[in-house]
Amino acid sequence: MGLLELRDIHTYYGHVHALKGISLTVEAGEIVTLIGANGAGKTTTLRTISGLERPRQGQVLFEEQETNRVPAHEIVYRGISQAPEGRKVFATLTVQENLNMGAYSLGNDKEAIEENRRRVFKLFPRLEERKRQIAGTLSGGEQQMLAIGRALMARPKLLMLDEPSLGLAPMLVKAIFQTIREINEQGVTILLVEQNARVALRLADKGYVLETGAIALAGTSQELLDDPRVKAAYLGG
Amino acid sequence: MNAMKKIKGQFSRLQGLSERRKNLIIALLALLFPPFTHLLLGMGANRWTQVANFFFIYASLGLSLNIILGYAGLFQLGHAAFYAIGAYTTAVLSTKLGIPILLLLPLSGLVAAIFAILISRPILHLRGDYLCIVTIGFGEIVRIALRNDASSLAFLGKIPGLSGFAEKVSGLVITGGPNGIFGISRPSLFGFTLRQQWHYYYLFLVFVALTVFAMRRLENSRLGRAWACIREDELAAEAMGIDTVQMKLLAFAVGAAWAGVTGGLYASWITVIAPESFSFWESVIMFCIVVLGGTGSIPGVLVGAAGMVVLPELLRQVLLNIQQWRMLLFGAAMVLMMVFRPQGLWPSRRVRLGMEEEESLAAS
Numbered sequence: 015m016g017l018l019e020l021r022d023i024h025t026y027y028g029h030v031h032a033l034k035g036i037s038l039t040v041e042a043g044e045i046v047t048l049i050g051a052n053g054a055g056k057t058t059t060l061r062t063i064s065g066l067e068r069p070r071q072g073q074v075l076f077e078e079q080e081t082n083r084v085p086a087h088e089i090v091y092r093g094i095s096q097a098p099e100g101r102k103v104f105a106t107l108t109v110q111e112n113l114n115m116g117a118y119s120l121g122n123d124k125e126a127i128e129e130n131r132r133r134v135f136k137l138f139p140r141l142e143e144r145k146r147q148i149a150g151t152l153s154g155g156e157q158q159m160l161a162i163g164r165a166l167m168a169r170p171k172l173l174m175l176d177e178p179s180l181g182l183a184p185m186l187v188k189a190i191f192q193t194i195r196e197i198n199e200q201g202v203t204i205l206l207v208e209q210n211a212r213v214a215l216r217l218a219d220k221g222y223v224l225e226t227g228a229i230a231l232a233g234t235s236q237e238l239l240d241d242p243r244v245k246a247a248y249l250g251g
Numbered sequence: 252m253n254a255m256k257k258i259k260g261q262f263s264r265l266q267g268l269s270e271r272r273k274n275l276i277i278a279l280l281a282l283l284f285p286p287f288t289h290l291l292l293g294m295g296a297n298r299w300t301q302v303a304n305f306f307f308i309y310a311s312l313g314l315s316l317n318i319i320l321g322y323a324g325l326f327q328l329g330h331a332a333f334y335a336i337g338a339y340t341t342a343v344l345s346t347k348l349g350i351p352i353l354l355l356l357p358l359s360g361l362v363a364a365i366f367a368i369l370i371s372r373p374i375l376h377l378r379g380d381y382l383c384i385v386t387i388g389f390g391e392i393v394r395i396a397l398r399n400d401a402s403s404l405a406f407l408g409k410i411p412g413l414s415g416f417a418e419k420v421s422g423l424v425i426t427g428g429p430n431g432i433f434g435i436s437r438p439s440l441f442g443f444t445l446r447q448q449w450h451y452y453y454l455f456l457v458f459v460a461l462t463v464f465a466m467r468r469l470e471n472s473r474l475g476r477a478w479a480c481i482r483e484d485e486l487a488a489e490a491m492g493i494d495t496v497q498m499k500l501l502a503f504a505v506g507a508a509w510a511g512v513t514g515g516l517y518a519s520w521i522t523v524i525a526p527e528s529f530s531f532w533e534s535v536i537m538f539c540i541v542v543l544g545g546t547g548s549i550p551g552v553l554v555g556a557a558g559m560v561v562l563p564e565l566l567r568q569v570l571l572n573i574q575q576w577r578m579l580l581f582g583a584a585m586v587l588m589m590v591f592r593p594q595g596l597w598p599s600r601r602v603r604l605g606m607e608e609e610e611s612l613a614a615s
Contacts, residue, residue: 087492095490095491105483107483122473
């Protein structure tokens with residue numbers, strides 16, 4: 015029994031059958047990646063886990079409890095947070111204010127918030143340098159750091175990252191992925207959605223390949239990196 | 252000797268205050284002053300005290316709408332409805348049951364908040380312009396219901412078995428129909444009853460000062476930050492663990508409650524209210540106060556209220572012979588404002604930054 019388990023999840027957007035029976039398991043302490051092309055259902059899977067979409071069929075289990083019908087804002091209290099696609103930092107708030115919003119679910123527990131903030135600043139010293147800066151004026155990479163830092167402020171058990179490499183220079187991607195590994199080493203389980211399959215698989219313990227709303231392949235990262243079909247479709251030969 | 256020291260101490264403390272604080276104190280002293288000049292100058296000046304009182308009422312209404320429109324970013328064009336509900340609650344209970352006004356004020360706020368929760372719950376999932384249209388509808392329904400009074404329940408007579416009940420109900424007079432309610436009692440405290448315009452000036456001044464103080468606290472609270480996040484990105488806010496539905500409901504309830512209290516104050520000041528005092532136009536004025544002044548900005552809303560209430564009166568005095576041009580000039584000023592200063596006269600930091608970001612995005 016994993017930390018997170020999806021059993022035969024079907025999610026619809028109106029009449030569009032977006033997820034056609036997704037089953038996957040994330041064990042505590044792992045880094046698991048979902049890779050696949052645009053529209054394969056990666057983001058929808060995350061949205062279903064975080065409660066922003068309701069599956070029409072199937073079960074989402076977190077710590078052995080069904081969370082299908084738990085509203086999105088309560089999922090955060092259960093211990094899942096996410097850095098959404100396109101970062102979505104609160105552009106007119108300062109870095110510090112953004113981080114405080116990430117700790118919203120901790121209420122007025124000043125000590126815990128302060129401790130989390132220190133932890134985030136240690137992971138991303140850049141954010142501390144810019145803590146009074148307005149988030150909208152940060153560079154893309156800094157915004158991504160902020161989005162991840164903000165998600166960490168809730169002290170999640172499971173951190174979901176949606177395309178953290180999107181629109182970033184290769185150097186920055188490397189740095190961000192290095193930090194993701196560090197976060198994982200601190201005991202946070204990570205579910206990573208990526209288009210950049212090579213980077214993602216090098217970081218992750220195991221991966222799932224999504225194609226048109228269903229899981230096409232699953233295995234350890236090494237298995238997937240060596241798989242000829244993955245090589246042809248996602249790793250550029 | 253000791254006294255001298257004390258005075259000196261006070262003086263140096265005054266000097267130690269920041270520039271901002273000093274300006275604030277000067278502004279407050281200036282605000283305390285005006286009615287006296289009117290007393291000295293005679294009754295003619297009373298009219299300006301009345302204008303000032305209207306300014307206070309609209310400033311308070313603007314600040315209450317600012318919670319919904321400015322902080323939470325929900326388009327609301329039916330705010331006059333909550334103002335009306337508050338005013339009628341005070342008016343009905345004061346004329347029928349003789350409850351003192353000062354007790355009715357919080358009750359008016361409560362009733363307005365209950366209505367706000369009831370009507371906004373089913374429509375909160377609507378966004379932007381759709382929400383706006385529904386709130387316009389609500390505003391009109393309230394006004395028309397007040398005008399029809401209980402007579403609108405006469406249709407119940409057509410339902411078999413209810414005709415007796417309908418006859419009883421249709422004879423009831425609660426809101427007074429199109430004529431409204433007369434003879435609302437005035438607020439009194441320790442045997443002193445407020446009668447003159449300048450009495451109300453001080454009551455309203457205190458009320459608006461209290462409102463500004465409360466709004467400032469609200470803005471920087473956990474609740475205020477949650478609203479700011481919802482306004483910026485609802486999905487991201489939800490992903491932070493903010494219950495967006497509950498927070499939006501709260502914005503509606505708090506905004507409506509404040510408008511309700513203001514309505515009660517208005518009723519006790521004017522002593523005569525009618526449905527037409529709460530027309531769609533009133534909602535439009537409140538909306539303009541917030542948007543022209545600066546959405547989400549407390550000083551902005553105050554400036555906006557001055558612009559919408561005091562400016563037309565000034566124009567009336569200045570233009571004298573060409574009074575009929577007054578509204579035309581006023582309208583032109585509003586159009587120019589929106590073209591050259593869309594962020595409002597005194598925008599809040601957050602809105603200003605948001606607009607700059609949009610501009611830079613559009614440019615790139």
